[in-house]
Amino acid sequence: MAFQILLNVFLAFCWMFLSNDPSAAGFITGYILGMLSLFFFRRFFTRQFYLWKMFSIIKLFFIFLKELYLANVSVLKTVLSPKLNIRPGIFAFKTELTKDWEITLLSLLITLTPGTLVMDISDDRTILYIHAMDIEDAEKAIFDIRESFEKAIQEVSR
Amino acid sequence: MNGNEISEFITVFLMLIGSIISVISAVGIIRFPDVYTRSHAATKSSTLAVLLTLVGAFLYFFITESLVSVRLILGIVFVFLTSPVAGHLIIRAAYRSNVKLADSTVEDELKDALHQKD
Numbered sequence: 001m002a003f004q005i006l007l008n009v010f011l012a013f014c015w016m017f018l019s020n021d022p023s024a025a026g027f028i029t030g031y032i033l034g035m036l037s038l039f040f041f042r043r044f045f046t047r048q049f050y051l052w053k054m055f056s057i058i059k060l061f062f063i064f065l066k067e068l069y070l071a072n073v074s075v076l077k078t079v080l081s082p083k084l085n086i087r088p089g090i091f092a093f094k095t096e097l098t099k100d101w102e103i104t105l106l107s108l109l110i111t112l113t114p115g116t117l118v119m120d121i122s123d124d125r126t127i128l129y130i131h132a133m134d135i136e137d138a139e140k141a142i143f144d145i146r147e148s149f150e151k152a153i154q155e156v157s158r
Numbered sequence: 159m160n161g162n163e164i165s166e167f168i169t170v171f172l173m174l175i176g177s178i179i180s181v182i183s184a185v186g187i188i189r190f191p192d193v194y195t196r197s198h199a200a201t202k203s204s205t206l207a208v209l210l211t212l213v214g215a216f217l218y219f220f221i222t223e224s225l226v227s228v229r230l231i232l233g234i235v236f237v238f239l240t241s242p243v244a245g246h247l248i249i250r251a252a253y254r255s256n257v258k259l260a261d262s263t264v265e266d267e268l269k270d271a272l273h274q275k276d
Contacts, residue, residue, distance in 0.1 A: 071202045072179060079186040079199060088195055088260060111242035112205065117198055118246050119253055131194050131249065 004050040008034045048158065056155040063152055064109060071114040078133065089135035090119060093128045095150065100125070102153050109149050165221040169214045176210030179203050191260035193252050201245035208237050 008031060015030025016022055035051070042049040078086060097103050103125060107118040115133035122129070186199030216230040 068202070068206055072206045075186060075199055075203050076179075076182055079182055079189060084189065084191070086190075086195065088192075090259075107246065108239075108242050111246060112202060115198065117194070117201065117249060119194075119249055131198075133195060133198050 001047060001050045001053055004038060004045060004047070008038055008050075010034075011037065053156060053158075056152065060152045060156060063148065064112070067109070067113040071112060074114040086134050087136060088131065088133055090129055090131050091135065093130050093146065094126060095128055097150065097153060097157075098125075099157065102157055103128075105153055106146075106149060109153075110146065113149075162221070165217070169218040169221070172210050172214035172217070176207045176214065179210065180207035183207065193257055194249055194259065197245045197249050201241055205237060205241045208241075209234055212237075 011034030012027050012030035015033055016026045019026060019030075039049055039051070078084070095103065095106060097106055103121065107121070107128060110116050110118050110128070110130060117131045118128055119131045120129040121127070180203065183199050183203030186203065187196050190196045190199060212230050212234050216227055216234075219225045219227050219230075
């Protein structure tokens with residue numbers, strides 16, 4: 001992905017030199033034209049065309065904002081309820097992600113989602129130990145959410 | 159109601175919501191039974207509270223003085239990156255130094271994993 005972006009910037013500079021127009025408008029024109037030519041030559045790259053990856057990053061960001069909002073609503077409900085009947089617990093979650101930055105991103109997202117907090121990561125980096133605020137109703141719903149997170153992260157790193 | 163008033167209303171609204179959320183997170187820190195559930199309230203709510211307040215300040219300076227404050231954007235990004243990590247490290251250190259879980263805790267799978275290793 002970084003290589004494709006670098007190539008695109010390089011093509012934009014080529015366009016600026018060819019049209020003798022060293023301005024922001026010239027750069028943007030060249031960038032869009034370079035993006036088009038990269039799109040047409042996408043079968044020569046080993047990775048996916050990078051714009052799709054950009055879209056999946058943006059999608060991940062919006063999922064993240066939504067989950068942050070939901071997390072806060074659930075914390076608000078728990079804090080403001082007259083009687084605290086929470087049943088906290090720690091459960092293990094087996095992850096399929098392998099790279100370090102993916103696991104970091106996943107645990108960051110888990111920490112900021114409803115009722116879950118990453119406590120520890122096993123030494124072989126396959127199991128996340130997660131503290132849940134309310135283990136009964138949480139576990140099922142949270143697994144669904146986390147599947148969507150994991151899918152979105154895998155989409156980014158593919 | 160002209161455009162300036164609407165923009166002021168939006169910024170005031172964002173900051174008000176942010177401060178309300180931070181008050182509720184403080185109440186949560188007092189009410190919850192143990193350090194683990196407390197850090198739930200501390201990490202999530204205060205992150206969103208700081209985010210909303212900073213976004214309100216950013217929008218205010220952007221609209222009234224048309225000033226794009228890059229420092230506020232950087233502040234939002236850094237709070238987002240650091241506050242979950244801080245919460246994770248604090249409760250990890252608490253668990254490793256045998257701080258007791260609350261009595262209502264039902265399940266503890268980490269204990270088995272830690273003791274298996276010894």
